[in-house]
Structures are given as structure tokens and as C-alpha cells.
Amino acid sequence: MTGPHVEKFIVPIGPQHPALKEPAHFEFSVDGETVTSASVRFGYVHRGLEKGAENRNWAQALYLLERVCGICSHAHSTVYALGVERLAGVSAPPRAQAIRQILLELERIHSHMLWVGVAAHEAGYDTLFMYSWRDRETVMDILESFTGNRVNYSANVLGGVKYDLGPAQADSILSGLDYLEKRLHYYLNVVNNDESFLGRTRGVGTMTTEEAENLGAIGPVVRASGVHRDLRVDAPYLMYADFPVTMITATAGDLQARFVVRIQELFESTRNIRALVEHLPEGELSVRFPRKVRAGETVSRIEAPRGGLFYFIKSDGSENPFRVKVRTPSLRNFMSVIVGVVGHQLADVPMILAGIDPCFSCNDRTVIVHREGSDGSAPPSESDSRKDSSSWSKP
Amino acid sequence: MTTETLLEEAVQLIGDKAGGQSVPEPGRIDLTVEPARLLECVNALTTAHWGYLSAITGLDLGPQDGHLEALYHFCQKAAVLTLRVSLPRDGAVVPSVCGLIPSATLFERELMEMFGIVCEGTPDPRRLFLSDDWPQGVYPLRKDFIVPVPANRPEKGTAE
Numbered sequence: 001m002t003g004p005h006v007e008k009f010i011v012p013i014g015p016q017h018p019a020l021k022e023p024a025h026f027e028f029s030v031d032g033e034t035v036t037s038a039s040v041r042f043g044y045v046h047r048g049l050e051k052g053a054e055n056r057n058w059a060q061a062l063y064l065l066e067r068v069c070g071i072c073s074h075a076h077s078t079v080y081a082l083g084v085e086r087l088a089g090v091s092a093p094p095r096a097q098a099i100r101q102i103l104l105e106l107e108r109i110h111s112h113m114l115w116v117g118v119a120a121h122e123a124g125y126d127t128l129f130m131y132s133w134r135d136r137e138t139v140m141d142i143l144e145s146f147t148g149n150r151v152n153y154s155a156n157v158l159g160g161v162k163y164d165l166g167p168a169q170a171d172s173i174l175s176g177l178d179y180l181e182k183r184l185h186y187y188l189n190v191v192n193n194d195e196s197f198l199g200r201t202r203g204v205g206t207m208t209t210e211e212a213e214n215l216g217a218i219g220p221v222v223r224a225s226g227v228h229r230d231l232r233v234d235a236p237y238l239m240y241a242d243f244p245v246t247m248i249t250a251t252a253g254d255l256q257a258r259f260v261v262r263i264q265e266l267f268e269s270t271r272n273i274r275a276l277v278e279h280l281p282e283g284e285l286s287v288r289f290p291r292k293v294r295a296g297e298t299v300s301r302i303e304a305p306r307g308g309l310f311y312f313i314k315s316d317g318s319e320n321p322f323r324v325k326v327r328t329p330s331l332r333n334f335m336s337v338i339v340g341v342v343g344h345q346l347a348d349v350p351m352i353l354a355g356i357d358p359c360f361s362c363n364d365r366t367v368i369v370h371r372e373g374s375d376g377s378a379p380p381s382e383s384d385s386r387k388d389s390s391s392w393s394k395p
Numbered sequence: 396m397t398t399e400t401l402l403e404e405a406v407q408l409i410g411d412k413a414g415g416q417s418v419p420e421p422g423r424i425d426l427t428v429e430p431a432r433l434l435e436c437v438n439a440l441t442t443a444h445w446g447y448l449s450a451i452t453g454l455d456l457g458p459q460d461g462h463l464e465a466l467y468h469f470c471q472k473a474a475v476l477t478l479r480v481s482l483p484r485d486g487a488v489v490p491s492v493c494g495l496i497p498s499a500t501l502f503e504r505e506l507m508e509m510f511g512i513v514c515e516g517t518p519d520p521r522r523l524f525l526s527d528d529w530p531q532g533v534y535p536l537r538k539d540f541i542v543p544v545p546a547n548r549p550e551k552g553t554a555e
Contacts, residue, residue: 040501043524051535051542086420215498216447235398235422235473297419299468299475301449312452312466327450335498 015044033345038338053324058084058293059158061321068326070151074107075304077156083300083313084158088293094281096160101238102276103155105269110139111305112262115357122354123200128190135183138176160286170277177270184266191259201256205352207340208253215336219307219329221356224261225253231303243275255355292319304329306357398422401474405445409436425477430489436478437492446471451502453510457538463487465512491517509536
């Protein structure tokens with residue numbers, strides 16, 4: 001449209017999404033097909049968890065904060081536990097720290113694989129979506145047999161962990177990782193070489209190194225733009241100093257680079273888990289933790305699957321936290337999107353949004369549990385599948 | 396560059412514009428900043444490309460203390476630099492940093508609706524998390540906001 005009188009045309013997207021299974025409302029102002037500005041409205045699933053934490057004691061808040069996110073739940077409980085332990089002057093035993101780290105990396109695998117599937121679906125490549133979600137069940141099964149839960153493992157306590165890693169568990173983790181690694185090579189081949197896939201990812205949503213740095217993006221998004229920012233390397237916590245990971249970066253900064261970075265990170269995760277499982281320190285799983293935490297403030301940060309997770313925790317010396325501030329990596333990355341999306345084509349917006357891996361909850365339990373006496377070959381009876389599925393995914 | 400030299404660098408940039416300085420824990424430095432000098436400090440940091448604004452924490456020290464705080468956390472590698480802006484509970488106003496850091500808009504919207512701290516000049520003052528029918532002037536993360544108990548919630552012990 002030309003002429004002196006140009007109206008602003010706003011395309012609302014959400015809160016119910018055809019693309020993202022997460023409620024958020026976006027408004028994109030467009031000029032023709034080009035986005036000229038963007039804004040966002042959250043809160044459809046706001047539960048007041050920060051306030052809730054102030055009304056609970058230190059241990060109760062751990063379980064509450066684990067429920068901030070349905071994907072990276074262990075990251076939230078670990079970052080909180082690390083911060084509170086630092087305030088209290090307590091340190092979890094080495095074996096507990098190693099188990100926490102194993103779980104963090106397993107969680108990264110399931111989170112990244114979930115994203116590979118979602119993003120492939122956004123790109124219209126449903127074969128990769130189905131493959132990656134099928135293969136993701138391997139890591140979900142490992143997590144479920146390890147902790148009893150697919151998400152919200154509840155593995156942390158203040159001062160350590162609840163679950164020990166026995167030889168049988170270790171074997172199932174190692175054999176699961178062998179399978180996953182084979183599959184990762186296949187994904188890497190698809191995202192690097194499949195022409196139709198490259199057509200939807202190469203050069204889309206590009207963020208240059210300078211832009212990524214200035215927008216303050218974090219996680220795999222910023223690493224795909226060539227910025228070296230990974231808390232596991234920059235500020236090692238748990239056992240990352242003794243069992244380090246290599247920071248994966250790419251230079252292109254487009255969607256394809258984000259695929260490659262995330263898949264390469266999965267190779268790093270499998271390598272890291274193997275090293276930890278094979279050299280698991282001996283010793284206790286937890287130490288006693290006081291009811292009251294001495295007054296003070298701490299900033300606790302870890303590298304969650306989506307980027308640096310930031311907690312600010314303040315204690316006034318009582319049994320309850322005085323303040324727990326949660327800044328999730330998705331919020332930080334949403335900011336980079338609403339500023340960075342300007343100038344792009346509207347049709348690329350779903351892919352750009354999916355590219356930051358915005359966090360959404362996954363509550364379904366569709367895994368088929370291998371019961372004793374069942375070899376898993378017979379299909380489950382209808383009553384079985386109903387038990388293990390949420391209503392919407394009934395066959 | 397080590398964490399200590401990074402923090403020293405930041406203090407050199409803005410130490411003269413800030414009030415008090417404290418080291419709450421290794422790898423961190425807190426600087427007390429007057430609201431009027433906040434933009435000057437943020438400008439010095441962004442011009443020098445020191446880190447990125449990782450979060451803005453609102454803090455209510457309670458009605459007895461009478462102060463709110465806005466904490467601007469800048470992170471660079473393992474170093475965390477916090478600009479602490481102390482504000483009165485009534486009429487808490489800080490200048491918006493969106494002119495210097497455009498992506499801070501979401502942080503400021505959250506700070507405004509949760510604590511009633513006005514970020515003057517922020518481009519989008521609409522709510523971010525709270526629902527549209529949330530009452531005006533009620534700030535849920537302030538200490539004097541007591542979470543209402545729903546009327547139909549059973550008494551403790553009476554539930555099955």
C-alpha cells in the first residue's frame with residue numbers, strides 16, 4: 001500500500017495456537033508481508049509461583065518450583081537447591097552432585113529432542129517429527145525407570161538427591177544412549193543435507209553475532225549465532241569442572257544453525273552422561289539440611305536446555321524464603337524475538353518463534369510401561385492404554 | 396579474562412556514578428544507584444558491551460521498612476553485576492531502560508504490574524502476566540498482598 005495514508009495492520013496470533021502448543025498472545029504489525037513491530041501478552045498459565053514460594057518453607061518451595069516448567073523441571077529444582085544450599089552453607093555430597101548432573105543432561109536430551117520434533121513439524125517435515133518423538137521415548141523411559149516419573153522427577157532434596165544409581169540403571173542408561181547416538185547421526189544428516197528441509201531453515205530468522213549479543217539472547221539460540229555463552233563452561237557448577245562439556249557454537253545464526261547446535265549438544269550430553277556414569281563418585285546421597293536458612297541473598301544460575309536459568313533468592317533467616325525471583329530462559333529469548341523479528345516475513349514467524357524453543361508443558365503420559373511378564377510385543381489392551389494416556393490421545 | 400577482572404572492569408566503568416559497593420558472594424558485585432543516575436550507569440555498561448541484562452528483580456522489603464528495590468542484574472560469563480535502586484513504597488518511579496536496551500520491555504512490564512514500580516517512559520505499559528480483570532493498584536508480589544483463600548476450599552483435615 002502506498003500513498004500518504006498508511007494504516008497499521010495488526011495480525012493477532014494466539015492465545016490458542018495452531019503452531020505453538022503454549023498459550024501466548026502475539027500481535028504483529030505488518031506492512032504487506034513484512035513485520036514492522038511485535039508485542040506479546042503472557043499470563044494465560046500464570047500461577048503465582050514466586051508468591052507461592054514465599055508462603056512455603058524452604059523444602060516445600062523446592063517441590064513447588066520444580067513445577068515451574070514441565071520440560072526442564074529438574075533444572076528449576078537444581079538451580080533452587082544449589083542457591084539455597086549456598087545460602088545455608090551446606091554442600092551436597094559428590095555422588096549427589098554427579099546424579100544431579102546426569103539428570104540435567106538426560107533432561108537436556110529429552111528437551112532438545114522434543115524441540116527437534118516440534119520445529120521439524122513447523123517446517124512441514126513431519127517424518128523427522130515422528131522419528132524424533134519416537135526416539136525421545138528412549139530417554140523418557142530411562143528417566144521414568146530412574147526416578148519413577150517422566151517429568152517432575154522430584155529427584156532433588158535440599159542437601160542431596162533421593163535416588164541412587166545402581167549397576168542395572170547404569171546399564172540401561174548406557175544402552176539407551178548407544179541407540180540415541182545412532183539416531184542423532186541420522187538427524188544431523190537430515191538437517192544438513194535434506195534439500196526440502198534446508199529450504200525452510202537456511203537463512204531463516206538469521207541473527208548475526210552482534211545482534212544476538214546486543215539482544216541478550218541466551219542458550220542454543222545465541223550459540224548458533226557464534227556467541228560463546230554457556231554457563232556449564234563459563235561458570236561451572238555441580239561436577240562440570242571435573243566432567244566438562246565442550247561448548248558448541250555455529251556461525252550462520254539461522255534456523256539451520258540452531259538445529260545443528262542443538263543436535264551437536266546432544267552428542268556432548270551423551271558423552272558427558274557416559275563419563276559420569278562410568279566414574280560415579282562413591283559416598284552418601286544427601287546431608288542434613290537445617291530448617292532455617294541464615295539471612296542473605298544469592299544469585300543461582302545454571303544452563304537449562306533453553307539457556308541460562310536465573311534465580312535470585314533472599315532469606316531473612318526464617319523457615320520460608322523471603323523472595324524467590326525466577327527468570328526463565330524463554331522470557332529472555334522472547335525478548336530477542338519480539339525485537340529481532342522486525343523486518344522478517346510474516347510466514348517465517350512461526351519458525352522463528354519455534355526456533356527459540358519456547359517452553360511449554362508436556363503432561364501426557366502416553367508411554368507404555370513394560371510390566372513384569374510382558375515382553376512389550378503384544379499391543380496393550382484398551383483399558384491399559386486408557387490408564388497410561390491422557391484422554392485426548394486415546395487411540 | 397577472570398571473573399574478578401571482569402567485575403573490576405565494570406566497577407571502573409560505573410563505580411563513580413554509584414553509591415555504595417558490596418560483594419555479597421564470590422563472582423558478584425552490588426552497586427547502589429540513585430534512580431536519577433540509573434540510565435547513566437546502564438549507558439556506560441551497554442556502550443562498553445559489558446554483559447547483558449539478565450533480569451530485573453523486584454524486591455519488597457515490607458511495609459515496616461517502607462522501601463522497594465529494583466535490582467538490575469547484568470551477567471558476563473560467571474560475573475554478575477547488580478545495580479540496586481532503592482525506592483520508596485509510595486510513588487516508586489525509575490526511568491525506563493528500554494531506550495538503551497529495547498528488549499527490557501518485558502522485564503519492565505513485569506516489574507510494573509507485580510510491584511507497582513513505575514518505569515517512566517517504557518514503550519508498552521500494558522500488563523504482561525496478570526489478567527485483564529486484575530484490580531487496579533493491587534500488586535501481588537508486595538508483602539502486604541495476602542493471597543486470598545478461595546471460599547470453597549475445605550478446611551484442613553475435613554477433606555477426604
